[in-house]
Amino acid sequence: MELAVIDYGASNMFSLIASFNRANIHVKVVDESEGLGRYSAIILPGVGNFTSAVQKIEKLKNKILDSIVKGTFIFGICLGMQLLFGESEEGDGKGLGIFDGKVVRFPRTMKVPHMGWNLVKPKGYSLLLSNFRGEMWAYFAHSYYPKPSNDAIIKGTTCYGIEFASVVEEGNIFGTQFHPEKSGEFGRQVIRNFVEYVRR
Numbered sequence: 441m442e443l444a445v446i447d448y449g450a451s452n453m454f455s456l457i458a459s460f461n462r463a464n465i466h467v468k469v470v471d472e473s474e475g476l477g478r479y480s481a482i483i484l485p486g487v488g489n490f491t492s493a494v495q496k497i498e499k500l501k502n503k504i505l506d507s508i509v510k511g512t513f514i515f516g517i518c519l520g521m522q523l524l525f526g527e528s529e530e531g532d533g534k535g536l537g538i539f540d541g542k543v544v545r546f547p548r549t550m551k552v553p554h555m556g557w558n559l560v561k562p563k564g565y566s567l568l569l570s571n572f573r574g575e576m577w578a579y580f581a582h583s584y585y586p587k588p589s590n591d592a593i594i595k596g597t598t599c600y601g602i603e604f605a606s607v608v609e610e611g612n613i614f615g616t617q618f619h620p621e622k623s624g625e626f627g628r629q630v631i632r633n634f635v636e637y638v639r640r
Contacts, residue, residue, distance in 0.1 A: 441639060444470045444479040446504070446520075448496035456485050456517065457622035459628065463635050476507045481638050483530035486619070487581055490543065491531030493519055504536060513612045513638050519558025521608065521615030525586050538613055540589035542622055547601065552583035554600045560607065560618060560626075561593075566595035567637050568614055568630050576626045578606070578618035585617055594619055613631055 443460060445453065447469045460467045460483075467483070476482060482504060497504070510515055516524045523535045528543035537541075545554050559575040569576070578598075585604040588594055596607030598617070606617040615633060620627030 441465060441482045441635075443467045443481045443483055443638075444474075444476055445483045445485060446497060446500060447471050448493045453485060455543060456483070456621045459631055460498060460635070462628070463632055465635055470500075472497075476500075476503045476512065477510075479507070479512065481513035481515060481634075482591075484514065484516040484520025484523050486522075488519045489530065490519065490522060490528040490535070490584070493523060493534045494533035494535055496553050497523070499534065505538075508538065508612065511612060513634075514614065515634055516613075516615040517621075518580075518617060518619055521617050522584060522586055523590075524608070524613065524615050528584060530584050539586070539593060539608065539610070541587050541639070543584050543586045547583050550601045553581055554583065555581045558598050558600060558618075560596045560598055562596055562607075563594055566607060566609060568609065568616065568633050569596055570633055571629050572626070576614075577623070578620070579622040579624075580606075580618050582617060 457467045466469045504533040522543045523540045526537035560578045593608045593610045594605040595609045598606040620630040
């Protein structure tokens with residue numbers, strides 16, 4: 441099994457790739473010149489800027505969407521989760537539009553970025569959170585968050601002045617607003633859960 445990590449200049453590529461390598465998964469960084477058909481899953485990393493990221497993935501956009509239709513799994517992390525939606529208040533450009541909804545900024549009265557450890561509270565059944573009960577500590581670094589139109593895809597929430605979706609899932613599509621690669625044993629288990637599900 442091999443996973444593709446989309447390269448759009450995200451700053452945490454090394455730690456993310458290392459976290460999958462520790463799960464005995466080979467990961468390859470890909471750009472717009474490469475096809476995605478041979479990969480079991482596609483990883484959309486963060487941290488970065490929404491507008492810059494959508495510009496860089498524009499040539500891969502149709503390949504990503506075609507792969508998802510064919511059953512390839514996708515896992516968006518932080519900015520990568522935001523790219524699963526169509527638009528963001530962070531700037532111009534269209535995301536993948538897989539999920540209905542919009543990415544919005546935290547209220548101006550709040551300190552941003554929301555950076556550091558915070559609690560993730562499960563909501564309903566989640567494949568990513570399936571080994572956990574109650575709230576778990578995870579690491580965040582973001583100023584924007586998605587507001588899904590469909591509450592059914594929200595599988596975890598976090599409170600930072602307001603409650604926001606920090607885990608989304610539907611079919612073969614997954615996203616976390618937190619960084620599992622920086623979230624200790626909890627994050628490692630989230631990655632293992634994803635890998636095990638892809639392997640089925």
